[in-house]
Amino acid sequence: MHKIFWQFTLIFSSLAFGNAIVSIFRLPLSGSIVGMLLLFLSLLSGIIQIEWVEKAANVHLQHMTLLFIPPVIGALVYFHHIHMKIWKLGVVIAGSSLCIIVITGYSVELYEKLKRRLKQ
Amino acid sequence: MIENMLISTGITVFAYLIGLKIFQAANRNVWLNPLYTVTVFLFIFLPFLHLDYKTYENGSGLFSILMQTAIVSLAIPLYKQWPLIKKNFKKIGTGIFIGGAAGVGSTLSLATLFGIKKDIMASLLPKAATLPVALSASGSLGGVPALTVLFVLTSALFSFICGPKVLEWLNIKSKAAKGLAMGASAQALGASKCLQWGEEEGAMSAIAMTTTAIIVSSLIPFYMLFS
Numbered sequence: 001m002h003k004i005f006w007q008f009t010l011i012f013s014s015l016a017f018g019n020a021i022v023s024i025f026r027l028p029l030s031g032s033i034v035g036m037l038l039l040f041l042s043l044l045s046g047i048i049q050i051e052w053v054e055k056a057a058n059v060h061l062q063h064m065t066l067l068f069i070p071p072v073i074g075a076l077v078y079f080h081h082i083h084m085k086i087w088k089l090g091v092v093i094a095g096s097s098l099c100i101i102v103i104t105g106y107s108v109e110l111y112e113k114l115k116r117r118l119k120q
Numbered sequence: 121m122i123e124n125m126l127i128s129t130g131i132t133v134f135a136y137l138i139g140l141k142i143f144q145a146a147n148r149n150v151w152l153n154p155l156y157t158v159t160v161f162l163f164i165f166l167p168f169l170h171l172d173y174k175t176y177e178n179g180s181g182l183f184s185i186l187m188q189t190a191i192v193s194l195a196i197p198l199y200k201q202w203p204l205i206k207k208n209f210k211k212i213g214t215g216i217f218i219g220g221a222a223g224v225g226s227t228l229s230l231a232t233l234f235g236i237k238k239d240i241m242a243s244l245l246p247k248a249a250t251l252p253v254a255l256s257a258s259g260s261l262g263g264v265p266a267l268t269v270l271f272v273l274t275s276a277l278f279s280f281i282c283g284p285k286v287l288e289w290l291n292i293k294s295k296a297a298k299g300l301a302m303g304a305s306a307q308a309l310g311a312s313k314c315l316q317w318g319e320e321e322g323a324m325s326a327i328a329m330t331t332t333a334i335i336v337s338s339l340i341p342f343y344m345l346f347s
Contacts, residue, residue: 105287
């Protein structure tokens with residue numbers, strides 16, 4: 001248990017570093033993304049060993065659902081306050097989701113086909 | 121204040137543990153995911169506990185901090201997938217970048233077409249990213265985080281249900297293409313579907329999930345510069 005606590009402290013420190021970098025350099029990114037990149041680079045360069053953070057990160061990611069509960073409840077409450085046609089939102093969501101699926105799928109397949117042709 | 125926090129956190133964790141037990145007992149049936157059961161349960165029973173939603177939300181600050189450390193934790197799966205990413209760097213990069221740009225672009229144009237207001241637009245834009253990333257992006261854009269949650273979840277659910285059929289109709293057979301498309305659109309739900317298809321599809325969708333998050337969160341500052 002205390003091992004997970006120390007591992008979590010390391011993850012939290014990455015977040016704190018990320019936040020500090022964002023506010024010092026006034027980056028338009030969020031501190032957590034910068035923190036993630038910092039931790040990722042530290043892992044790649046070997047400054048931090050994967051065993052030092054793996055356990056806490058796995059537990060954390062496994063139970064990520066727990067963290068979504070309060071915002072989803074907030075969403076349900078807020079939903080009554082949207083004064084607009086819901087179907088419009090539905091079309092935007094469905095349309096752009098289809099766009100992502102179709103365009104990502106096609107561009108990856110096209111890339112693979114082109115590469116195969118170049119090889120021949 | 122501290123009292124609020126203890127109550128909100130305590131109730132949520134307690135309800136989650138029960139929801140998780142039910143989920144595991146039901147062989148991980150997708151529809152019994154604790155996110156749905158616990159949310160509905162709390163939504164209905166909070167008023168009975170004489171706890172109004174505002175107080176509950178004010179007390180849930182711990183969870184938003186943990187959401188940020190969850191984003192940082194994504195470095196671990198990213199690190200583990202790194203050999204596979206490096207091997208297919210151009211393929212993944214091309215697909216995810218074009219797909220992510222198409223997602224942000226189509227949302228922007230459809231929303232403009234329908235005359236959707238600025239704050240709702242800001243909550244819509246980051247919806248292709250995984251939830252924690254989308255939430256922080258929505259906040260910095262001036263969106264309503266509560267709405268972003270709703271948008272992220274509905275678009276993930278929609279993609280999870282329709283994605284496999286769409287890919288079949290378009291006759292897309294490549295494992296990488298299927299995995300990346302599902303991961304980029306349906307995130308964790310897509311990854312769970314892809315794992316059933318096979319190992320390569322599963323790994324690709326997990327990669328798509330993390331890289332889409334990075335790309336969406338780095339595209340959004342550009343949008344802010346121009347708007």
